[in-house]
Amino acid sequence: MTTEPSTPSSEAAKAAAPSPRPHRSGSRDWMRILVVWVVLAVVGDVLWIKLVGPHVPPGRMTSTANGAAFDFNVLIVLALPVMIGVWVYMAYALLTWRASKGGPDPVATKSSRGNGPVEWSWMILTTVLVLFLAGFGTYELIQPEGSGGGQGPSPLWTPASKDVLQVQVIGQQWKWTYRYPAFGGFETNQLIVPVNTSIAFHVTSLDVIHSFWAYQLGVKADANPATDNVAFTTPTQTGFFTVRCAELCGLWHGAMYNEGQVVSQTGFEAWATSTQKLLAQNTANLPPFAYSYVPDANGADGGYYPDTADPYSPVETYGAPTPAGGG
Numbered sequence: 001m002t003t004e005p006s007t008p009s010s011e012a013a014k015a016a017a018p019s020p021r022p023h024r025s026g027s028r029d030w031m032r033i034l035v036v037w038v039v040l041a042v043v044g045d046v047l048w049i050k051l052v053g054p055h056v057p058p059g060r061m062t063s064t065a066n067g068a069a070f071d072f073n074v075l076i077v078l079a080l081p082v083m084i085g086v087w088v089y090m091a092y093a094l095l096t097w098r099a100s101k102g103g104p105d106p107v108a109t110k111s112s113r114g115n116g117p118v119e120w121s122w123m124i125l126t127t128v129l130v131l132f133l134a135g136f137g138t139y140e141l142i143q144p145e146g147s148g149g150g151q152g153p154s155p156l157w158t159p160a161s162k163d164v165l166q167v168q169v170i171g172q173q174w175k176w177t178y179r180y181p182a183f184g185g186f187e188t189n190q191l192i193v194p195v196n197t198s199i200a201f202h203v204t205s206l207d208v209i210h211s212f213w214a215y216q217l218g219v220k221a222d223a224n225p226a227t228d229n230v231a232f233t234t235p236t237q238t239g240f241f242t243v244r245c246a247e248l249c250g251l252w253h254g255a256m257y258n259e260g261q262v263v264s265q266t267g268f269e270a271w272a273t274s275t276q277k278l279l280a281q282n283t284a285n286l287p288p289f290a291y292s293y294v295p296d297a298n299g300a301d302g303g304y305y306p307d308t309a310d311p312y313s314p315v316e317t318y319g320a321p322t323p324a325g326g327g
């Protein structure tokens, strides 16, 4: 294409004639953008996967934590190229298609008003991406462990394993206690769980609403009074984890935390049987194990009772039978 010298005397001719070159985008521009974009997107994704991916919270301590970290990485690996694409396009446009002094008017040309291929490919690509992520997210919510985040008393999605350890989590102003129905229903403020074992946390509350958040386990479930909220996970590494209350529950909400531990299966067995013996006297004075409780109404005993007005089915379909005397 030829360029026409611009002089004051040729104003009319200039208005009638198509705009002169430098600011029209051609296939060479798109090729350059594509190459820069692909290179930067691949570099960005590889750097993320190698350097950041392995350290993404909440870590790799359980199946659910692993799943959350994996999902986060998938989102980033798909989102990074989109972000880099926008930046590359913007930088290229600013550098190449900007108006130059004495040059043609940059908004006078047809290509500045729209570009069919760019608009269509942007719409189709982003729609496919968002729909794919919606499907992916839904699938990831239920695999591999069922409802990691707590799904009420009868979860739709349960672990494949039938051998599930039941651990009850009781929120109360302002601490967490735990009961182990498979070991006589003793109650302790220590949360000890075995590695490589499918665990069902039965989360409930004795007073206001709390939220059981075992950070490194990747488990967070509402603790509501008179409710048995179930969350599944399988620890895959031993070690310590923190438990916090994640629902503003009163004056000492911020102090409502403790530390739990994932131990070996034999270590757990030894701890649970010895604690059952050690606490036998206490357990005898506790209300029988149940999946939810009501607090002592007049506070005379300072205790709580099995929730006999439980609106839910007393038959547990996903694990332990209803304990004797409970419900």
Ligand SMILES: [Cu+2]
Binding pocket: 171, 172, 174, 209, 210, 211, 245, 246, 247, 248, 249, 253, 256
């Ligand atoms: Cu709380």
